[in-house]
Amino acid sequence: MFQLLWILLIGFILGLIAKLILRGPQSIPWWLTMLLGAAGALLGNAVAGWLGVAHTSGIDWTRHILQIGFAVLLVALVAPAWGRRKATR
Template sequence: MFQIVWILIIGLILGVLARMLLRGPQAIPLWLTVVLGAVGALLGNAVAGWIGVRHTSGIDWIRHLLQIGFAVVLVGVISPAWSRRKVSR
């Protein structure tokens, strides 16, 4: 249960950072920001493990940069698609 809370906190932090790094408005809700940040963290961890920099002594700067990078890409790709979707009620 506590791991889910950490995933949500990290997703929120990475999603908000990604939105701050991108230019212009991102018309996505907060819950989608958290989800995209969490997915960015997951992808960043996977790539960091693949290239062998997931666990280092000290702060894992490369892993964190990969996480932020994936979150930025996801928010950058999903935000325009989200704003173009048609809402049918």
């Protein structure tokens, strides 16, 4: 249970960082920001493992950069689609 809360917290933080990196407004709700950030973290971990840089001595900078990069990518892809969905209602 604690691990799920930790994943959601990190997902929310990564989603907020992604929204700050992107230009312009991203009109997605907080829960979608959290889910996209968590998905970005999972994708970043998977790619870091595939590249062999998931666990290094010290801080895993490459893994963290990959996580943020995937979170930015997901927010950049989903936010415009979410805005169009809301506009058609």
